[in-house]
Amino acid sequence: MLRRHRKARPVACGKIADPSHHTGASILPCVKNSTSRSLLRQLPVPASVQVAGGSSYRKARRLHAFRVGLRRTVKDTIFMSLGVASAAFGLEAFLLPNAFIDGGATGIALLFATLSPLPFPLLLLVVNAPFMYLAYRTLGREFALKTTAAIGGLAPVTASVHFPVVTHDKLLVAAFGGFFLGAGIGLSVRGGSVIDGTEVLALSVSRRLGITMGDVIMLINIGIFGVAAWLLSVETALYAMITYLAASKTVDFVVEGIEEYTGITIITPHYEEVRAMISNVMGRGLTVYSGKRGFSKNGHSFDTEIIYCVITRLEISKLLTEMEKIDPNAFVVMSSVKDTRGGMIKKRPLKH
Structure with missing residues (x-):
């Protein structure tokens, strides 16, 4: 034909x-x-077609990369600016007027500012200068430049912008001074930089010595609080610990966000019903992969389908209720998920 x-x-x-x-x-x-x-399908494509198509594709990719980079730069700049403002407010309105200290490089600068006549902005730059260089060697030029911009912005802001003192109550100073300082650090991290260089030092040391970053930061802060207790007072060191705890918890909250995700693994013979429930009722994406049951009364293994999905913590109760309707004996494993990208996790439920 x-x-x-x-x-x-x-x-x-x-x-x-x-x-x-x-x-x-x-x-x-x-x-x-x-x-x-x-x-x-195996026929050659004329060179003119290849060049024209390839050129258009490359231009589109470059344009897309430029837009992504521009959006990221704007977002990072906003986060860093908000971080500098929040940290400056915490320092000027709470910590500095009450001679409080914190952990990390900022705590070292606060300690020296309390013990010497040198201004805090200058001490902040001097203490963090080695960490800026270490950031360049460890994490690259872009991170080092952003960190330098953030710390270089915080120092003049604390020197030129003076916020009114909010309170002299020591507990409130420790709690809210740590909160605003931690919010500033967290926002800076969201913007791809840090305003406290001890985390860079902790990363470098952990890579060289094989210990965790948390252990390094803990040892640094124990040293700071010990020196504060020796040179200032035990009470000052205790309030510094409260300040540090408030700041660290705020950093975690700001960096990880309000939403907390949970990864759900489900093993059940009624996997088709569960798949339809997650997709249609809850409006969430899922992955189904094959596995083998390793436990049975007679010792045999059986093929099974394993369902995995990610939901927010607010949806856990609904999922468990729906699972109870389908299979009360299903094996359900829940684990914390730091963050997700793509998929249906942030979309509205499907209309049905």
Whole structure:
């Protein structure tokens, strides 16, 4: 049977047209024979088509990359600016007027500011200067530049912008001074930088010595609080610990966000019903993969389907209720998920 094609003579289904007349891709929809379709896919594409298509594709990719980079730069700048403002407010309105200290590099600068006549902004730059260089060596140029910009912005803000003192109550100073300072650190981290260089030091030391970053930071802060107790007073060191705890919890809250995600693994013989429930009732994406049951009364293993999905903590109760309806004996494992990207986790439930 013969089929006609634009710019080509009639061609039999089992034969291939001259590639100089047209490309295989252009007549592929007209060809029904599977063998001919397979051969047409192998035809060379003219150089002019390759260059034109490739050039347009590269331009589109470059434009997309530029837009993504621009959005990221704007977002990071906003986060860093808010972080500097929050940290400056916590320092000027709470910690500095009451001679309080904190952990980390900021705590070292606060300690020296309490013990010496040197201004805090200058001490902040001096203490963090080695960490800026270490950031360049450890995490790269971009992170080092952002960190330098954040710390370099915090120092002049604390020197030139003076917020009114909010309170002299020591407990409130420790709690809210740590809160605003921690919020500033967390926002800076969201913007791809830090305003306290001890985390950079902790990362470098952990890579060299094989210990965790948490252990390094804990040892640094124990040293700071010990020196504060020795040179200032035990009471000052105790309030410094409260300040540090408030700041660290606020950093975790700001960096990880309000939403907490939970990964759900479900093993049940009624996996089709569970799959339909998660997809249609809850409006969430899921992954189904094959596995083997490793436990049975007679020792045999059986093939099974394993369902995995990610939901917010507010949806756990609903999921467990729906699972109770389908299979009360289903094996359900829940684990914390730091963050998610893509998929249906942040979309509205499907309409049905």
